[in-house]
Amino acid sequence: MATPPDRRAIILDKAAELFARKGISATTVREIGDAAGILSGSIYHHFDSKDTIIDAIVSSYFDDMLAGYAEVLASDADASERLHGLVLTSLHCAAAHPHASELYQRDRNHLRETPRFAYVRDAVAEMRRTWLTVIEAGVAEGAFRTDIRPKILYPIIRDGLWRTVEWFRPSEAYDTDDLADDCFAFFRQALAVQVPAAAA
Amino acid sequence: MATPPDRRAIILDKAAELFARKGISATTVREIGDAAGILSGSIYHHFDSKDTIIDAIVSSYFDDMLAGYAEVLASDADASERLHGLVLTSLHCAAAHPHASELYQRDRNHLRETPRFAYVRDAVAEMRRTWLTVIEAGVAEGAFRTDIRPKILYPIIRDGLWRTVEWFRPSEAYDTDDLADDCFAFFRQALAVQVPAAAA
């Protein structure tokens, strides 16, 4: 007999996929049950509520992300290397939790308004602080441009990066590391101090 | 007596706001009715269905966007100027239809899967073609970098730009044109051919 399927993990995975694709509200517990090969009512043996499922999906995602960001901050590399670290961490963490990443971006308003998910606000604020710290350090070093405010730079970079989960599918010829290289090359040049225009 | 309120326009505006904030599925026609100062059943005097409301919101957004993009493509400016045009058009169109822009980004999977909204697929494909045309022209001109493929460059820029509707709120000191200037400066430098690294 095959090893008993870890139903809880299956439910989490299928639910995450459905939440990411259709949104929380449009995904019914019956659909989750169907996808997991179980009756909808049986889900409630493993989870207290729909929100509990969401919680399990989202919290592990942010835990991983914050751990990675903390490592980057702890290193005493220069701003450019830290930028590289943030890009790598963001893309690898998104690759490890693709559904959670999409789910958050899709339903973050719902998560924000639900008291149970207050920790998401904190996590997002922490990530923002991390990025701003790195960007402002780059400015202080004289490595990053000063003509655009960091608070404008940050969300542009963040959304360009985070949203890659919606369109990027790694292949043998071009995997997540390749994407990270390109993203870093892109944003590093975008952030660099301007070379004085040579042409008239 | 005040001029009679254009109830249809009110419904559209309130619905768009709710759809953008909560998502299509989580927004009920009763909520739309409440927001519009009307009973939910009365909405059906103005619109055939919930989808009809969505249609009205979304289609006008893409009509405007495509019209702007066509103008940019029609000009015989160089790639950098066209890039500027695309950034300006995108941000101004998003500013004119903020709710529709958020709505699409949030529920594009639903729109994609609903036959009625097939035109959205076409519009998005057309926008993608426009961006790729401009980027590839820049590469051909020798103005844009060649180390990152245009098909990777495009979605990064697109998401950084389009998602501004989620966080940017124009003020007197910094309005949509200021944001457009910064975005253009950012992406233009990111796209520029690499200056040969001076350091070892």
Add this chain to the structure above:
DNA sequence: TCAGACCATACAAGCATTTGCTTGGTTGGT
């Protein structure tokens, strides 16, 4: 070794509420 207790897991059925939408009637302006 094995009956018996126990428990995790699941099913079957259904309940209360919410949902998009319909129907029939009222009102006020022209």
Add this chain to the structure above:
DNA sequence: ACCAACCAAGCAAATGCTTGTATGGTCTGA
């Protein structure tokens, strides 16, 4: 008299979740 605009009421379906029960495995004690 007519009609656009709206209300009041409610319907059938779908929703999150609950309840009661069945099943198959494991542990215990004699």
